[in-house]
Amino acid sequence: MFTTFLEHGLSPSASDFLQGLLYYYGILIHHLTPQSILHIAVFVHFCETFLGIEPHFEFLRSLYTLTPLPSAEEMDSIGCANLELRPGMVEKYLEWPAIHVDLEWKGSWFYNSNPAPTLPRFSATPPVYVREWILKYNTDFRDQVEELLERTVFFREMKVTVASILFNYTQYRIQPLQRHQDFCFQYLGTEDSNRLSTESMERATGQRII
16 A cells, blocks of 8 residues: 555545546556555546445546556556546646646555455556557446536636645545545535544644635
């Protein structure tokens, strides 16, 4: 487990959505970059809390492509798959600020338990670059994807930003990519089973979050 992954929304055990995403792309969790973890976490929480739906994989595919690093012919074994917004979606999806990650993030790791449903074992072998990394969504879901994109543009125009999403799940004391009993649109307050702590952020930090 990498420290920066925890900081960007990941905690064991991994959610079904994250497990399915890894399976579809044929990658392991450490193949992703910290930026990718954050993109997935924000997407999941945006779907559950603002759109009021379960995370929609075809919608994610319409927004993102997976880019091999440093190239498809010579991928690293860690941090070699970077989730990036498709050029046509940059002006439609939530506005993203520049993400600054410590260049030495790969050195900040530790051992952690792997509770069920378990993530696949670590492997130092790079993934195989396949066409699924760049394919757009299944056109059978076109109507759903277009409707969700319209609603997303509405939220963007209402000034919902990535910072809004981060504040929301931080205030809820939730890690978006952790396996949850319920979805965030079913959130029950400080006693919700998804919370990592029942303590409010104001009490935990000694100051009010603004």
